Amino acid sequence: MTTLLLEALDAPLRVLRLFAAEYPLLPAPTVSVSTVYPDLLELSFHDDFSGFEAWRDVLGIAPGDVSFHVQGDGHTGVLKAHIEYAGASLRLVGFADVSGTDEERSRAEVVS
Template identity: 60%
Template sequence: MNKGLTLDDLAVPLRVLRLLVTDFGHLPAPEIFVSTIYPDRLELRFHDDLSGFELWRDVLGIVPDAVDYREQGGGRTRVLKASAAYAGAVLVLIGYGDVPAPVPVGAAA
């Protein structure tokens, strides 16, 4: 924790959060993360809801090619991550979702 920072030092991401609530309050609610380690960053995290991630990505104008894809948990969890500059802050979207189980060979469709 950075003991030299004050709440005023987090004004930029908190202001962006206020703008997002005003402009996009109808969209799915993410987990919201602000950190003293990265005082210019606001993270919006979507757990078990990649559709929420995609809605936010679209309204923020982040192109699909700018989304990083990886897997964690032994290949059981998809992780989508994208970031963009927004109103003076770095806005980071992170989405977590299950990787569908493979269909066994010979199973009926």
Template identity: 55%
Template sequence: MSDSLPLGEMAVPLLYELAMTFGHLPAPTVRMSPIFPERLHLAFHDEPGAFEAWREALGIEPDAVAYDTQGDGHTHVLQTSTTYAGAGLDLVAYARIPDRT
């Protein structure tokens, strides 16, 4: 028998709440982990506008977003975290930086 955390004890209710409340917003890539069962990670790839729509809908101020690059400076990264419905929520967006040739 495994002593892994059951899916129902993770952030599944939060995911349902987000789908019901923000179902009109672009769908993110969703990650849950038994290491942090009270957190959801929502990622957007090549869709910084989708990240912004979620940020605004969740009431996260623009100055709470961290801006960075990765991949030898070829990818923009936007990150922020908040609490929603009593659980942690991480938003991240990755967008390719166009070549300047």
């Protein structure tokens, strides 16, 4: 197995430096860079979708380009988007508790 050098991670690390300079006031994500996918920068947000949405808007990702699913636990919603940005593959991921969503919809339908 060949060991990758740090320079193999140049694209996602360069994008991360750009983001730090251009968007210092946006919510801080959990950042993931890996030698398994050396061109990928993953920014993830936990607990609610507001950080995801702030970054989605700034990066110009259309709402229609975002996928949504609920994890098998039935409580965790997941938003995902993928774009190419400055030579790196960027994955934006958001997690939030959506367990009250169905109950709240049911109540709203009864009230209407």
